[in-house]
Amino acid sequence: MAEKRIGEDTIFFSSYPTIIATASTAGKKEGEGPCAKYFDKVIQDPLYGESTWEKAESKMLLESVRKVLEKARCTYDQIHFMFSGDLLNQITASNFAARELPIPFYGLFGACSTFTEGLTLGGMAIDGGFAQRVLVGASSHYQAAERQYRYPTELGVQRPPTAQRTVTGAGAVILGNDGPGPFLTAATIGRVIDMGISDPLNMGTAMAPAAVHTIVQHFKDTGRNPDYYDVIITGDLASVGKGLAEDLLKKEGYDVSDRYTDCGVMIYKPDADTQAGGSGCACSAVVFSSYFYPLLKEEYQRLLLVSTGALMSPTTYQQGETIPAIAHAVAIERNRPEGK
Amino acid sequence: MAEKRIGEDTIFFSSYPTIIATASTAGKKEGEGPCAKYFDKVIQDPLYGESTWEKAESKMLLESVRKVLEKARCTYDQIHFMFSGDLLNQITASNFAARELPIPFYGLFGACSTFTEGLTLGGMAIDGGFAQRVLVGASSHYQAAERQYRYPTELGVQRPPTAQRTVTGAGAVILGNDGPGPFLTAATIGRVIDMGISDPLNMGTAMAPAAVHTIVQHFKDTGRNPDYYDVIITGDLASVGKGLAEDLLKKEGYDVSDRYTDCGVMIYKPDADTQAGGSGCACSAVVFSSYFYPLLKEEYQRLLLVSTGALMSPTTYQQGETIPAIAHAVAIERNRPEGK
Numbered sequence: 001m002a003e004k005r006i007g008e009d010t011i012f013f014s015s016y017p018t019i020i021a022t023a024s025t026a027g028k029k030e031g032e033g034p035c036a037k038y039f040d041k042v043i044q045d046p047l048y049g050e051s052t053w054e055k056a057e058s059k060m061l062l063e064s065v066r067k068v069l070e071k072a073r074c075t076y077d078q079i080h081f082m083f084s085g086d087l088l089n090q091i092t093a094s095n096f097a098a099r100e101l102p103i104p105f106y107g108l109f110g111a112c113s114t115f116t117e118g119l120t121l122g123g124m125a126i127d128g129g130f131a132q133r134v135l136v137g138a139s140s141h142y143q144a145a146e147r148q149y150r151y152p153t154e155l156g157v158q159r160p161p162t163a164q165r166t167v168t169g170a171g172a173v174i175l176g177n178d179g180p181g182p183f184l185t186a187a188t189i190g191r192v193i194d195m196g197i198s199d200p201l202n203m204g205t206a207m208a209p210a211a212v213h214t215i216v217q218h219f220k221d222t223g224r225n226p227d228y229y230d231v232i233i234t235g236d237l238a239s240v241g242k243g244l245a246e247d248l249l250k251k252e253g254y255d256v257s258d259r260y261t262d263c264g265v266m267i268y269k270p271d272a273d274t275q276a277g278g279s280g281c282a283c284s285a286v287v288f289s290s291y292f293y294p295l296l297k298e299e300y301q302r303l304l305l306v307s308t309g310a311l312m313s314p315t316t317y318q319q320g321e322t323i324p325a326i327a328h329a330v331a332i333e334r335n336r337p338e339g340k
Numbered sequence: 341m342a343e344k345r346i347g348e349d350t351i352f353f354s355s356y357p358t359i360i361a362t363a364s365t366a367g368k369k370e371g372e373g374p375c376a377k378y379f380d381k382v383i384q385d386p387l388y389g390e391s392t393w394e395k396a397e398s399k400m401l402l403e404s405v406r407k408v409l410e411k412a413r414c415t416y417d418q419i420h421f422m423f424s425g426d427l428l429n430q431i432t433a434s435n436f437a438a439r440e441l442p443i444p445f446y447g448l449f450g451a452c453s454t455f456t457e458g459l460t461l462g463g464m465a466i467d468g469g470f471a472q473r474v475l476v477g478a479s480s481h482y483q484a485a486e487r488q489y490r491y492p493t494e495l496g497v498q499r500p501p502t503a504q505r506t507v508t509g510a511g512a513v514i515l516g517n518d519g520p521g522p523f524l525t526a527a528t529i530g531r532v533i534d535m536g537i538s539d540p541l542n543m544g545t546a547m548a549p550a551a552v553h554t555i556v557q558h559f560k561d562t563g564r565n566p567d568y569y570d571v572i573i574t575g576d577l578a579s580v581g582k583g584l585a586e587d588l589l590k591k592e593g594y595d596v597s598d599r600y601t602d603c604g605v606m607i608y609k610p611d612a613d614t615q616a617g618g619s620g621c622a623c624s625a626v627v628f629s630s631y632f633y634p635l636l637k638e639e640y641q642r643l644l645l646v647s648t649g650a651l652m653s654p655t656t657y658q659q660g661e662t663i664p665a666i667a668h669a670v671a672i673e674r675n676r677p678e679g680k
Contacts, residue, residue, distance in 0.1 A: 008420075009444045011470045052659050080348075081529055089429040090653035091449045095532060099664045104349045104529035106457060107651070107666075109431045109449040117446060121461065128468020130351045148655075189421055189444035192435060311447070313430035315488075319392050324439045326447075 009214075010188040010221035016336050017126035018179035020074075020133070022289035023067035025060040027142065027168025030278075030286065033268045038290035039169075040067050046143050046168060054088055055096075057141035061086070061170040062097040064289075065137055068172040072133075079103045079174070080131030083118035085110060086139045086281050087166070089148060093139045103135065111309030112207075112236045113190065114138045115171065115285040116328040119305075120187040122175045123330070127184075132177050139170035140280030149314055150200060162202040164238045164279035167267060171285025173293075182296040186331040188218040192311060194324040200310075200317055204241020204264070204276055207308040210325035211237060212248040214306060218329045219254060226256045230300040233292065235284035235307035235327070238264035238277030263287035284308075302333045349554075350528040350561035356676050357466035358519035360414075360473070362629035363407035365400040367482065367508025370618075370626065373608045378630035379509075380407050386483050386508060394428055395436075397481035400510040401426070402437040404629075405477055408512040412473075419443045419514070420471030423458035425450060426479045426621050427506070429488060433479045443475065451649030452547075452576045453530065454478045455511065455625040456668040459645075460527040462515045463670070467524075472517050479510035480620030489654055490540060502542040504578045504619035507607060511625025513633075522636040526671040528558040532651060534664040540650075540657055544581020544604070544616055547648040550665035551577060552588040554646060558669045559594060566596045570640040573632065575624035575647035575667070578604035578617030603627035624648075642673045 024039045031042030041063065048056035061084065069076070082101060084094040085108035098105040110117035118136035125131040143153050145166035151157040175184070193213050197206035211234050219225060226232060237245055242262040249256050263284045264277035284307040292303060312323040364379045371382030381403065388396035401424065409416070422441060424434040425448035438445040450457035458476035465471040483493050485506035491497040515524070533553050537546035551574050559565060566572060577585055582602040589596050603624045604617035624647040632643060652663040 054655060054659065085449065088653070089655060090451065090651060092651070092653045092656050095651035095664055095666075096656070096661070098532040099534050102531060105532050105666060106461070106529065107449045109425065109447045111430065121446070124464055124468050124470055128464050128470070130464055130468070189446065191442060192438040192445050194439050311430060311432070311435035313428070313432045315394060315429060316432050316436070319394065321436070324435055326435075326445060 008221045009217045010186055012186050013123055013127045013184050015127050015177065016183035016185060017123045017175045017177065018181050018183050020174045020176040020179050021068050021072035022173045022293045023064045023071060024171045024286040024289040025064045025169055026286050029272060030167055030169055030267055035267060035287055035291045053141050053144040054092060057093040057139050057144055058096040061093055061137055061139040062100055064170040064172040065097065065135060068174050072174045074133060074174060076102050079133050079135050081106055081125055082135040083108055083121050084137035085114035087111060087145050110326060111311050112279055112281050112283060113307040113309030113326050113328050114281045116305055116307035116330045119330045120189060120328055123184040123187060126175050126177050134175050135172060136175065137172040138281040138285040140166050140282040142166045142168045145280060159275050160201050161275050162240050163275040164203055164264060164277055165274040166280035167278045167283040169282035169286040171282060171289040173289060182332050182334050183336055184330055185333050185337055186222060188214050188221060188329040190214045190326040190328045192324045192326050194322050196322045198322045200312065203279060203310045204237045205244055206310050206323040207325040208237055208241040208244040208248060211245050211306055211308045211327040214327040214329050215249060216252050226254055226259060229259060229302045229304045232256050232260045232304045234262045236264035236279040237262045237308055238279060240276045296332060296334050305330050305332060348561050349557045350526055352526050353463055353467045353524050355467050355517065356523035356525060357463045357515045357517065358521050358523050360514045360516040360519050361408050361412035362513045362633045363404045363411060364511045364626040364629040365404045365509055366626050369612060370507055370509055370607055375607060375627055375631045393481050393484040394432060397433040397479050397484055398436040401433055401477055401479040402440055404510040404512040405437065405475060408514050412514045414473060414514060416442050419473050419475050421446055421465060422475040423448055423461050424477035425454035427451060427485050450666060451651050452619055452621050452623060453647040453649030453666050453668050454621045456645055456647035456670045459670045460529060460668055463524040463527060466515050466517050474515050475512060477512040478621040478625040480506050480622040482506045482508045485620060499615055500541050501615050502580050503615040504543055504604060504617055505614040506620035507618045507623040509622035509626040511622060511629040513629060522672050522674050523676055524670055525673050525677055526562060528554050528561060528669040530554045530666040530668045532664045532666050534662055536662045538662045540652065543619060543650045544577045545584055546650050546663040547665040548577055548581040548584040548588060551585050551646055551648045551667040554667040554669050555589060556592050566594055566599060569599060569642045569644045572596050572600045572644045574602045576604035576619040577602045577648055578619060580616045636672060636674050645670050645672060
């Protein structure tokens with residue numbers, strides 16, 4: 001393997017880890033949106049038969065994991081590691097799901113960037129020869145997130161148009177060292193970027209500069225332009241952040257407008273009363289797992305998935321801090337790059 | 341690289357990532373303990389010149405990072421990735437420290453197992469050829485952790501003898517693909533183990549079975565016995581959990597009693613009024629970084645470091661859940677194994 005050049009933020013996979021299978025579970029409102037028919041399961045009750053929302057979230061993640069194992073025809077002992085995270089304090093949705101799984105576990109916290117954070121680490125584990133199969137998961141839950149980060153939903157607090165709705169759902173994928181593709185070909189690891197936004201009801205604006213930093217860095221490190229990709233997808237900037245990201249990219253010399261979308265914009269119906277759109281770890285996890293993954297076998301040759309995370313906590317907000325953000329990008333291609 | 345055998349939890353490094361430098365910052369009480377003279381810095385005021393404990397924790401981490409960069413004579417752009425985590429909700433100590441660092445960032449949550457979680461991932465990144473230098477950090481803070489997980493310290497709640505004191509401190513290490521050692525030779529990734537303990541004032545008992553599972557798995561996967569190592573070190577089981585781990589290991593056929601210690605037992609003076617001993621992400625991070633790392637150049641040939649984490653949250657506790665735990669083991673050796 002070629003030596004890394006100093007100062008780069010991008011890793012290049014040489015053996016091209018493949019995505020063997022994906023699975024997704026989503027909530028009722030997500031199940032009324034445009035991705036509805038692609039989800040493996042839609043739950044109608046946010047409690048999902050559990051006594052609390054937090055337990056419901058963990059159960060959704062566990063079910064997505066079991067579903068993806070079934071689709072990949074894998075047993076637990078064929079999975080070397082699981083990488084997973086969520087938005088709950090101490091990522092308990094992931095930890096409590098992992099308790100049920102006899103699989104070595106890596107807990108991650110990248111807020112809503114967790115899905116691609118896990119994909120990049122899983123890709124390294126496979127490409128480095130440390131594993132043949134790894135699981136990557138991410139989950140979030142609207143009611144659980146609201147009461148932890150902002151206001152309990154029972155209060156009925158009015159939300160400004162910049163607010164986003166945390167996606168209720170869980171996505172899981174299995175990466176492997178063999179298979180017909182699609183393949184992970186490169187990944188750009190994000191830096192923590194803080195442009196001074198402090199409103200937790202305007203996360204898209206806080207996260208857009210981090211997404212732009214990672215996308216620009218990706219183009220610089222790889223020598224690629226936007227037209228290398230059929231589609232560039234951010235995780236959960238939603239409508240406010242997406243427009244801002246597009247403008248900022250244009251200022252950097254990259255016009256992505258004809259091939260750019262955002263999972264937070266896509267996941268709900270336009271009239272779903274979800275303000276700027278979706279957010280949460282599950283947002284990019286379930287939209288990729290359900291909608292984009294099959295399209296990589298039919299329509300798209302290459303896509304760049306850029307999950308975006310806001311790294312604040314209610315405590316930092318109360319202590320007067322602004323909102324740092326991060327974004328990790330993964331290049332996923334139908335075929336191995338030519339000549340390899 | 342040899343293909344992984346299915347069902348193993350242990351990875352073997354083939355190029356032997358080296359620990360280039362370590363740095364540690366510790367609090368006042370830790371600075372009165374047996375490791376005092378080995379810390380790079382001891383802070384006297386838990387606020388460390390900041391307005392809150394959380395900000396003080398983040399500052400300690402940032403200072404440890406800057407110190408280790410100085411010791412390793414590395415610039416920011418020579419570090420490919422930073423892996424870091426802590427106990428605060430949304431790992432804000434790490435996120436806010438990373439905001440000041442122009443380095444691609446991986447946020448981890450493994451509770452007090454975070455330090456070895458980061459070492460195993462950093463080792464994979466180096467050994468897989470994805471990076472030449474990576475940073476691994478971990479931090480915790482007594483007052484910040486108490487008010488988040490249990491009772492604010494101002495309440496003066498009486499603590500039972502099984503309670504542990506969260507270590508105030510931060511450790512940071514730089515791993516590289518070249519250098520004179522010591523070297524990471526193998527790592528065993530932990531599974532989430534829950535034996536039904538539900539008392540957040542008895543974390544050592546909750547974590548001991550996870551430590552034992554990982555250590556036994558390590559011996560099985562590697563074919564090694566305890567006498568392969570000069571010393572086996574758990575992260576923060578403290579006196580109650582350490583005794584339990586020793587007993588459980590004996591039942592599994594491994595007598596480690598002549599070479600086993602625990603960072604939580606070591607960090608405070610016996611009469612320091614810290615109940616069973618230390619805990620927290622910083623516990624193994626600062627004890628290893630300050631005390632054990634230099635000994636690997638003088639006294640010890642091989643050590644096994646097993647940081648231990650309790651994966652509960654106050655929410656799961658209030659919802660009647662027990663405490664799952666995890667432990668990750670890293671084998672660190674003065675020389676490259678023979679014949680390599």
